[in-house]
Amino acid sequence: MTQAPNADAVTQAFSDIPALLEAAPALQTRGRFLDCDCRLGPMEQPFFVSIRAGRIVEFTAQPSLMRSWRFSYRATPLAWSGYWKPMPKPGFHDLLALTKRGEAVLEGDLHPFMTHLQYFKDLLALPRLRQAKAAA
Amino acid sequence: MNGEIEPMVGRYVHVDIGGDMHRIYFEENGSGIPLVCLHTAGADGRQWRHLLTDRELTKNFRIIALDMPWHGKSNPPASWNGDEYQLTTKRYTETIRAFCKALKLDKPVVMGCSIGGRIVLNLAIDHPAEFRALIGLEAADFQQPWYDTTWLNRPDVHGGEVCAALVSGLIAPQSPKATRDETLWAYKQGGPGVFKGDLYFYRVDGDLRGKVQKIDTAICSLYLLTGEYDFSCTPEDTRRTAAAIPGARVTIMEELGHFPMSENPEQFRRYIAPVLAEITKATASPKQGVHA
Numbered sequence: 001m002t003q004a005p006n007a008d009a010v011t012q013a014f015s016d017i018p019a020l021l022e023a024a025p026a027l028q029t030r031g032r033f034l035d036c037d038c039r040l041g042p043m044e045q046p047f048f049v050s051i052r053a054g055r056i057v058e059f060t061a062q063p064s065l066m067r068s069w070r071f072s073y074r075a076t077p078l079a080w081s082g083y084w085k086p087m088p089k090p091g092f093h094d095l096l097a098l099t100k101r102g103e104a105v106l107e108g109d110l111h112p113f114m115t116h117l118q119y120f121k122d123l124l125a126l127p128r129l130r131q132a133k134a135a136a
Numbered sequence: 137m138n139g140e141i142e143p144m145v146g147r148y149v150h151v152d153i154g155g156d157m158h159r160i161y162f163e164e165n166g167s168g169i170p171l172v173c174l175h176t177a178g179a180d181g182r183q184w185r186h187l188l189t190d191r192e193l194t195k196n197f198r199i200i201a202l203d204m205p206w207h208g209k210s211n212p213p214a215s216w217n218g219d220e221y222q223l224t225t226k227r228y229t230e231t232i233r234a235f236c237k238a239l240k241l242d243k244p245v246v247m248g249c250s251i252g253g254r255i256v257l258n259l260a261i262d263h264p265a266e267f268r269a270l271i272g273l274e275a276a277d278f279q280q281p282w283y284d285t286t287w288l289n290r291p292d293v294h295g296g297e298v299c300a301a302l303v304s305g306l307i308a309p310q311s312p313k314a315t316r317d318e319t320l321w322a323y324k325q326g327g328p329g330v331f332k333g334d335l336y337f338y339r340v341d342g343d344l345r346g347k348v349q350k351i352d353t354a355i356c357s358l359y360l361l362t363g364e365y366d367f368s369c370t371p372e373d374t375r376r377t378a379a380a381i382p383g384a385r386v387t388i389m390e391e392l393g394h395f396p397m398s399e400n401p402e403q404f405r406r407y408i409a410p411v412l413a414e415i416t417k418a419t420a421s422p423k424q425g426v427h428a
Contacts (some may be wrong), residue, residue, distance in 0.1 A: 087309055090365045094305025097367040100282040114287050116295070117301035 005044060010080045011061065013127040015040050016055040020126035027126075028054045036112040039072035040124065043105070046074045054119070071113045073120070075104035083125065086132040088093040095121055138385055146209075150266045151238045153205070153213075153231050161209035162202040166194025169268060169419055170244035170250065171412070172236060173201040174273075175250030175397060176354060177287060177338060178209025178288075178331025179322040183249070186401030202235055205329050208322075221333035225342045226354030228255045233263065243324065246273075247271035248406075250369065250394060251338050253360075257377070261347055264356035269415045271359045271408075274366050274394050276373035277380075279346035289329040296324035299331050305312040308365035310403075317396045353383030357418070359411050360384055387411075388421035 012055035021027060031054025039046040041061075048067060050058035069081075075098055077084070082092030091097050106113070113120055144165040151158045163181060167186045171416055173184045181201035184209050188199050203210035207369040232255065236244055237402040248256045253275025260270050283302060289295055300323040307316050323331065351358060358381060371388045389396060389407045396404040 091367055093309050093365060094367065096282055096302070096305055100280070101366055110287075111292070114298055115292075117298055118304060121301065121304065 006081075007044075007077045010077045011045075012040055013084060013130075014047055015059075015061075015124065016130060017126055018059045021123060023047070024122075024126065027119065029121050030054065034112065034116050036071075036116075036121065037067070037069045038108075038112070039069050039074065042073060042080070043076050045073045046072060071106070071107065071108035072073065073104065073106050073111055073124070075115070079103035083130050084128045086128065086135050088128075095124060100110055101136070111127055137241065142185075142189050142196075144185070147166070149211075149235070149238050151234050153234045156213045156215045156225065158205050158213045158231075159211065160202055160205065160238075162200055162235075162239075163188055164188065165219075166197050166199050168196040168198055168241075169416065170236075170241040171197040171199045172232070172244045173199065173248045173397075174232070174246065174248030174255065175201070176250035176252060177334030178207075178303075178326045179319075180210075181205075182208065182322060182394065183398040185398075186405075187397055187408075190405070190409040193412055197412060199238070200241075200244075203292070204231065206327060206333070212327075219326075221329055222361060223251070223334050223337040223341075225255070225258055225337060228337055228342075229258055229262065232259065233266070236266070243268040245269045245271065247273065248275070249273035249397065250275075251334055251342075254338060254344065255343050255389050257344050257348055257351070259343070260351045260353075260358050260381075261344070264352060265403040268358065268419065269357040271361070271411060272374075273361050273396055274363065274369040274374075275360050276362075276369050276377045277348045279338075279369050281339055282368065285332045285335050288335075290379065295328055295331075296326070298324060299323040306366055306368055307399045308363060308391050308393040310391040311393065311399040315399055315401065319395045322398075330401065335362065348377055348420070349380050351381045351384070353381065357415070358384045359387070361387040361407055361411070362387055363389045363394060363396050365391075365393035368394055387412075401427060418426075421424050 034054050036051045038049050040049050041047040048060050079098045091101050099106050144163045148159050148161050151160050175183045180203045184201035206212050233328050253272035256270045258273040300320040360378050361390040362371050362373050378386045391403055
């Protein structure tokens with residue numbers, strides 16, 4: 001039986017992303033032309049993320065009121081826990097598979113997301129590496 | 137191995153398609169039953185390179201992989217005036233039939249993937265007597281769109297990067313990194329607007345809902361194989377399509393996505409080899425099912 005995804009665990013895993021990115025120079029290079037403020041994370045309370053030259057310079061769960069953002073990618077705890085499995089199941093293995101199945105929502109000005117689509121796929125998959133190492 | 141030369145041979149054939157002469161590149165290897173392989177949208181015939189060098193399968197099949205016009209080494213025709221490229225059901229069907237005719241193929245098997253899988257269904261609807269068997273990979277009569285294709289060709293988005301990044305999610309996570317990267321490389325190399333133009337057929341012009349019921353598998357056998365990780369053409373899409381076609385054979389392939397022959401050739405072989413063996417057997421004994 002599948003264990004119910006824990007929202008706190010999802011939030012904790014998201015909190016690790018800035019440090020994981022700092023340890024991923026190739027991914028930073030992929031995003032070297034990217035400057036963007038966006039919202040990423042859990043459906044109810046996404047993180048506010050500021051990216052400059054491919055590096056995260058601000059990452060907060062409690063953004064100030066009325067901050068602007070270009071786009072938002074939010075997903076359910078089920079989606080995130082499935083996406084981060086060392087070997088994700090069909091339908092949980094890609095950000096756009098999740099939007100197609102209704103487990104995630106993509107909103108706003110999608111231009112920075114689409115110009116750096118592989119960057120965002122890989123950025124949001126970083127907790128998978130940690131889970132794979134933990135499972136090894 | 138250093139110095140190894142692969143056995144497939146690549147050549148160009150001049151083909152009249154709808155009154156326009158095209159110079160079509162194809163690679164082939166093997167002898168026996170002609171097996172024409174169709175690549176996915178926005179890619180080219182290199183996707184079939186592992187099948188083309190399969191020592192066992194090429195004993196019974198003359199495997200032929202072409203680059204569709206505008207793709208790979210098949211340039212746009214000299215008559216092209218620069219208009220937006222848009223593949224249509226009519227044009228795609230004409231191209232395959234003209235190619236087979238130009239090579240004088242005797243009742244070939246046609247195997248296509250994605251858009252190639254969709255057009256295989258149309259061949260089964262309109263021209264079944266011309267083919268020995270038809271194989272649709274990642275094929276369905278219709279699929280729900282999951283992104284806006286205008287992102288694929290606009291000056292402020294790198295076409296190669298966005299095409300590859302979009303389809304990267306269609307590859308199964310079990311597929312080896314080298315073959316995953318090679319599959320995506322073709323998408324990074326496509327001409328501007330070609331992937332988008334192929335999807336005109338897929339999304340707009342090639343909706344076969346309500347038409348596949350006409351397929352008669354007594355005239356030409358139909359095999360449909362879909363990877364479990366394909367969320368573009370899902371296993372459910374293929375099963376729904378097959379449910380309307382008496383005699384259609386469905387296989388859901390584990391640990392494979394939208395590009396089975398190129399993303400994980402070894403895994404794909406486990407599924408396609410029995411299908412080709414069945415076609416070989418039926419060709420030797422025509423009364424057993426596949427009409428030679």
